[in-house]
Amino acid sequence: MFSRSVARLIIARPSPASAVRALATSASSPSAGAPSRFLAPAAKHNQLIQRAFSNSAALAHGGKGRPKKGEGITLHFKKSNGEIETVEANEGDDIVDVSWEWDLDIEAACEKSIACSTCHVILEDDIYDKLEEPSDDENDMLDLAFGLTDTSRLGCQVKVTKEMDGTTITLPSATRNLRVDGSKPTPH
Amino acid sequence: MLSTTRRQLRAAPTAGRQLSTSATTRSSAAPALTLGTRPFRVGIIGGGPAGFYAASRLLGLAGSENTKVDLFELLPTPFGLARFGVAPDHPEVKNCEHKFEETARDPRFRFFGNVQVGGVAPSPSSPSSSTSTVVPNLSPSPLAAQITLSSLQPHYDAILLTYGASLDRLLGIPGEDTLSNVFSARSFVNWYNGHPYHSSLLAPLINLSKLEHVTVVGQGNVALDVARILLKDPAALEEFDVPEGVLDELRRSKVKRVEIVGRRGPLQLACTTKEVRELMNLPGVGFETDAALLKEAMVQMEENPGMDMARMRKRALGLLEKGSKTKMSSAERSWSFEFLKSPLELLAADATGASSSSNDALDLLAPPSRVGAVHYGINELVGSGDPSRLSARSTGQTTTSSTDMVLKSVGYRSIGLPGLPFDERRGIVRNQEGRVIDEAGQTLPGLYTSGWLARGPNGVIATTMFDAFATADLLAADLSSSSPSEARPELPIEQLRGDRQVVSWEDWEKLDREERRRGEEKGKLREKMTEVKEMLEILA
Ligand SMILES: Cc1cc2nc3c(=O)[nH]c(=O)nc-3n(C[C@H](O)[C@H](O)[C@H](O)COP(=O)(O)OP(=O)(O)OC[C@H]3O[C@@H](n4cnc5c(N)ncnc54)[C@H](O)[C@@H]3O)c2cc1C
Ligand code: FES
Numbered sequence: 001m002f003s004r005s006v007a008r009l010i011i012a013r014p015s016p017a018s019a020v021r022a023l024a025t026s027a028s029s030p031s032a033g034a035p036s037r038f039l040a041p042a043a044k045h046n047q048l049i050q051r052a053f054s055n056s057a058a059l060a061h062g063g064k065g066r067p068k069k070g071e072g073i074t075l076h077f078k079k080s081n082g083e084i085e086t087v088e089a090n091e092g093d094d095i096v097d098v099s100w101e102w103d104l105d106i107e108a109a110c111e112k113s114i115a116c117s118t119c120h121v122i123l124e125d126d127i128y129d130k131l132e133e134p135s136d137d138e139n140d141m142l143d144l145a146f147g148l149t150d151t152s153r154l155g156c157q158v159k160v161t162k163e164m165d166g167t168t169i170t171l172p173s174a175t176r177n178l179r180v181d182g183s184k185p186t187p188h
Numbered sequence: 189m190l191s192t193t194r195r196q197l198r199a200a201p202t203a204g205r206q207l208s209t210s211a212t213t214r215s216s217a218a219p220a221l222t223l224g225t226r227p228f229r230v231g232i233i234g235g236g237p238a239g240f241y242a243a244s245r246l247l248g249l250a251g252s253e254n255t256k257v258d259l260f261e262l263l264p265t266p267f268g269l270a271r272f273g274v275a276p277d278h279p280e281v282k283n284c285e286h287k288f289e290e291t292a293r294d295p296r297f298r299f300f301g302n303v304q305v306g307g308v309a310p311s312p313s314s315p316s317s318s319t320s321t322v323v324p325n326l327s328p329s330p331l332a333a334q335i336t337l338s339s340l341q342p343h344y345d346a347i348l349l350t351y352g353a354s355l356d357r358l359l360g361i362p363g364e365d366t367l368s369n370v371f372s373a374r375s376f377v378n379w380y381n382g383h384p385y386h387s388s389l390l391a392p393l394i395n396l397s398k399l400e401h402v403t404v405v406g407q408g409n410v411a412l413d414v415a416r417i418l419l420k421d422p423a424a425l426e427e428f429d430v431p432e433g434v435l436d437e438l439r440r441s442k443v444k445r446v447e448i449v450g451r452r453g454p455l456q457l458a459c460t461t462k463e464v465r466e467l468m469n470l471p472g473v474g475f476e477t478d479a480a481l482l483k484e485a486m487v488q489m490e491e492n493p494g495m496d497m498a499r500m501r502k503r504a505l506g507l508l509e510k511g512s513k514t515k516m517s518s519a520e521r522s523w524s525f526e527f528l529k530s531p532l533e534l535l536a537a538d539a540t541g542a543s544s545s546s547n548d549a550l551d552l553l554a555p556p557s558r559v560g561a562v563h564y565g566i567n568e569l570v571g572s573g574d575p576s577r578l579s580a581r582s583t584g585q586t587t588t589s590s591t592d593m594v595l596k597s598v599g600y601r602s603i604g605l606p607g608l609p610f611d612e613r614r615g616i617v618r619n620q621e622g623r624v625i626d627e628a629g630q631t632l633p634g635l636y637t638s639g640w641l642a643r644g645p646n647g648v649i650a651t652t653m654f655d656a657f658a659t660a661d662l663l664a665a666d667l668s669s670s671s672p673s674e675a676r677p678e679l680p681i682e683q684l685r686g687d688r689q690v691v692s693w694e695d696w697e698k699l700d701r702e703e704r705r706r707g708e709e710k711g712k713l714r715e716k717m718t719e720v721k722e723m724l725e726i727l728a
Contacts, residue, residue, distance in 0.1 A: 115278065
């Protein structure tokens with residue numbers, strides 16, 4: 001018998017079909033006489049490349065769809081670079097679903113298995129206090145989260161509720177802040 | 189409202205409360221960093237989490253349409269310690285591989301497996317490997333293509349070194365090199381995870397049917413992984429990807445007791461709560477430790493709420509105090525944390541109390557004797573300030589405990605490459621935030637490092653990921669602000685590989701499918717191939 005963890009693993013695997021689909025939409029012209037099997041097809045992959053710029057997990061998972069405009073729950077995400085992105089979410093989806101749907105750049109390395117802490121989010125006090133307490137497993141992973149706060153949660157364990165309408169969810173910045181002005185390319 | 193205990197648990201900074209904001213404007217999500225669509229070539233050396241996360245970051249940056257990433261990996265198989273380190277019963281941790289697979293399928297990315305970059309020679313002052321330890325990277329592999337760093341450099345605008353930390357730190361005590369049944373914990377992990385360099389070498393040396401009592405030196409997560417694999421019912425491992433030969437050995441195991449020994453106390457533990465909890469919950473497995481020491485640590489904990497990683501330490505101590513689900517009185521197998529002990533000497537089984545490291549000429553002829561006991565020095569904690577940072581000092585007292593096998597888990601170090609500045613003391617490539625620097629602190633243009641090779645062998649995959657992202661950002665920022673140069677010529681891999689076989693991503697996918705197919709036949713996740721030779725034959 002397969003245990004729950006294995007079942008979860010198999011379900012969580014991005015379907016090869018979706019990856020193939022992504023390739024199919026992009027590969028238009030064949031490689032111009034690739035001399036070696038180590039050469040990547042040199043075709044124009046604009047679509048794929050465009051999509052690859054966004055969170056690649058979203059490519060595989062695609063999120064769970066968006067609510068009709070004006071009918072969803074409005075969430076503001078404060079990203080690690082300080083920008084705010086406002087999206088609409090379905091009630092009952094978790095924060096990682098919302099991120100996959102809207103390319104919000106939550107990593108979710110373990111794909112919601114409570115085994116990585118890369119989906120760490122910071123909630124507003126009142127929203128945090130209304131949620132059920134985190135499980136032991138979630139707390140074990142929160143132990144390892146960067147920039148842990150009093151209102152930190154794992155995004156994959158927090159479901160969107162009506163009460164969250166209008167709230168701001170902060171994505172902690174764990175990387176050294178390198179995207180400062182100095183990193184802009186110099187014109188030449 | 190939060191209960192007070194819950195508030196106390198969260199003894200972390202309260203930055204979030206100030207961070208939260210109610211701004212509602214939607215700003216542009218375009219990152220400041222762009223590669224300006226210039227045709228950069230980046231070479232990455234080492235296909236573990238650091239290498240793959242850096243590749244995914246680079247190829248996700250604005251303006252990277254014309255950027256190309258080539259990744260070189262010693263083994264035909266990708267993913268480094270995600271495949272060969274992370275425990276088989278933690279498949280969820282390996283889910284990060286899905287992202288790596290997506291990156292690898294990007295047409296701008298190429299994988300060159302079975303390529304050893306280096307011409308690696310151990311630096312004179314780096315410790316030698318012990319008889320029972322195999323180091324994948326210490327000498328040129330007889331099967332992998334050999335490419336030097338300097339032959340790669342003309343082909344890449346930047347090279348990122350992410351080849352990890354392959355050497356084990358040694359205890360440096362008598363008996364360590366001369367007795368049998370003494371292994372590095374990582375070799376043992378690599379054995380149960382089917383690493384090609386360890387499987388065939390360790391398999392004949394490990395005989396779990398002949399031993400009951402295992403001592404693990406070091407109290408980090410790797411030590412706890414090893415203990416769990418040794419104590420868990422093998423039937424509970426069958427569904428994962430433990431090689432069949434290893435499962436057979438575990439089924440024969442007579443191991444009853446695992447002692448996890450550290451030189452400091454409970455408050456200085458280096459393992460995470462998740463791993464402790466798992467051990468505490470193992471069916472039929474009891475736990476014991478020095479209750480008085482634990483109590484002392486709890487008191488210190490209460491008195492110093494501001495200590496480093498206070499939240500995790502408090503939760504870990506709580507788990508130790510609560511103990512195992514199965515009580516010692518009814519346990520079939522057990523484990524313990526032993527504190528304040530430093531091994532001074534490993535003693536042979538047949539020469540009770542006597543040192544095995546005597547220079548008797550006969551020793552050279554006889555097979556190595558088996559380890560039978562560990563002679564420890566007993567420590568006390570000294571220092572002031574943050575109690576989690578206290579250090580161990582010998583009290584001068586000693587004690588001896590019997591054992592049948594010793595697994596050393598006291599850290600790792602990396603290996604330098606010829607021409608690469610290496611910090612011998614820390615065992616890492618010299619670098620400043622990922623830029624490789626020489627002894628004088630000068631940056632070596634175009635050379636970067638990340639992951640365990642850059643930071644030292646600490647931290648989970650998430651730590652490695654954040655480091656790789658930051659280094660990739662830095663590399664990209666440097667590239668995009670560099671003055672335009674001529675496009676680099678493509679690497680002539682066919683020429684460089686000689687008669688050795690290089691493994692492409694499609695080749696690896698074939699191996700991956702074959703492993704899964706073999707696994708399916710046995711009702712498990714995958715049956716790993718444990719020999720490079722077999723992999724190459726399948727691909728030939
Ligand atoms: C036993 C063990 C268990 C762990 N368990 C967990 C866990 O459960 N959860 C977790 O989050 N983290 C875990 N970690 C930590 C995690 O594995 C590391 O954070 C991470 O793998 C470091 O990534 P890296 O890319 O720097 O190094 P590595 O993963 O070591 O990758 C280095 C790669 O470089 C290759 N290489 C070496 N030399 C050369 C060469 N000369 N040329 C080309 N390639 C070369 C190697 O083959 C390897 O593939 C564990 C670590 C260990 C040791
Ligand atoms: S996605 Fe890994 S813990 Fe939430």
